[in-house]
Amino acid sequence: MVENRPWLTFLSHAVLIGGIGIVCFPLYIALVASTHEANDLIARVPGWFGSNAYENYTTVLGQGMVSAGGSPVGIMMLNSLVMAIGIAVGKIIISLMSAYAIVYFRFPFRMLCFWLIFITLMLPVEVRIIPTFAVVAQLNMLNSYAGLILPLIASATATFLFRQFFLTIPDELTEAARIDGAGPLRFFFDVVIPLSRTNIAALFVILFIYGWNQYLWPLLVTTDESMNTIVMGIQRMVNVADTVAEWNLTMATAILALLPPVAVVVFMQRLFVKGLVEVEK
Incomplete structure (x- = not known):
């Protein structure tokens, strides 16, 4: 007979969710930062997505960053x-x-x-x-x-x-x-x-x-x-x-x-x- 321990199930799921959060948080910050203008990121990273995503991605794909050599x-x-x-x-x-x-x-x-x-x-x-x-x-x-x-x-x-x-x-x-x-x-x-x-x-x-x-x-x-x-x-x-x-x-x-x-x-x-x-x- 397998003993049902709800608290153990809750703890294991909480640990897994916490681990996923630790892994995904840097990715979320990078994704949010990629949608803003450069001036918005000088002081801190905004907490939500911006409206500059299309311009940023088309810029790096098409012409690259000029200050880094300009390679697309x-x-x-x-x-x-x-x-x-x-x-x-x-x-x-x-x-x-x-x-x-x-x-x-x-x-x-x-x-x-x-x-x-x-x-x-x-x-x-x-x-x-x-x-x-x-x-x-x-x-x-x-x-x-x-x-x-x-x-x-x-x-x-x-x-x-x-x-x-x-x-x-x-x-x-x-x-x-x-x-x-x-x-x-x-x-x-x-x-x-x-x-x-x-x-x-x-x-x-x-x-x-x-x-x-x-x-x-x-x-x-x-x-x-x-x-x-x-x-x-x-x-x-x-x-x-x-x-x-x-x-x-x-x-x-x-x-x-x-x-x-x-x-x-x-x-x-x-x-x-x-x-x-x-x-x-």
Whole structure:
């Protein structure tokens, strides 16, 4: 018999509502600030929405903030979108192939290769950023999507996760595919990838947000304002020189920067949750 405790239910709901309020309050302030004029935000943030929302959003999308270089937010969001999708797709493809080779192919030093890949977890891009930048510069990939994406598409974490999943695929399934005449490529595309669908979706959401939020690497490899990403644009809007930041435009840009990651999470929510919690494949 389950004991009914109304006070405990009320307390748990109150804690959840309080947590949601703490998370959503900064978003509410940013949304309200993005609808006012710059002069309205000098002393304090008004408590309710203003009437300048259309002008603020059309300004940042069309011409950007003049004091921060004038790069349109639309172009910066496009650059971030291309970078985030390229990093997520590249990491997943490379990790799928490397994990598949490590699990299903018997070659010398197979486990040594896996541990060498796994050890790279201790070498994030910030640690190897100088030699990586030198290689990118020598290959003439500065101010290009290739320079933004290629140095970041190797992922030891995704390789490890796919390897652990591939080890759970029953050997009987592999033998059945071999008896039916399926080669390594057909088994990979017709069996392994469909079984990995939820894992791919969960990793895509995580890796997309990882690529979208990149700041240090794009800051180094891009000098052309047309290649700025949205995170770089927000930082430049906040740290303007010899003038006061236009917080209404900055907040409008921040709200726009939230939309693609939120859309990806909402659109892939079911597969994302399933890929995180599913234990029986």
